Amino acid sequence: MRRSETTARLLAHADRLRAAGVGALYLFGSTARDEAGPASDVDLFFDPADPRLSLFGVMAVRDTVEALLGCKADVMTRGSLHPYLRPRIEAEALRVF
Incomplete structure (x- = not known):
């Protein structure tokens, strides 16, 4: 999926995503670089509107994103990004909203 189509859908x-607990949403990875292929998933991280968002809440956000985009998505909170990879991911990330 192209970056422009992904961001437009989101x-x-x-x-709907804010109602699920998303405060701010960021796209990264191959879709953000517009290099995604037909088998690529969409990589997103978000800042929860409520820092007490549960794992089930994160899973609900992922399920919502996959339903909206019609493809597999890796969705995580900013706080769950691996500390070693986080600076690189944040540097390439595009804020969706």
């Missing part, structure tokens, strides 16, 4: 449903 932005169109920002209210």
Whole structure:
């Protein structure tokens, strides 16, 4: 999926994602670089609106994203990014909303 299509779909449903607990949403990886192939997933991290968001809440956000995009998505909170990879991921990330 192209970066522009991905961000447009996510932005169109920002209210739904915010209701699921997303405060800010970021795209990274091959889709953010516009290098995704047909088998690529979409990589996203988000800042929860409520820092007490549970694992089930994160899973609900992932399920919502996959339903909106119609493809596999890796969705995590910013706090769960691996400390070694976090600076690189944050540097390449594109804020969706």
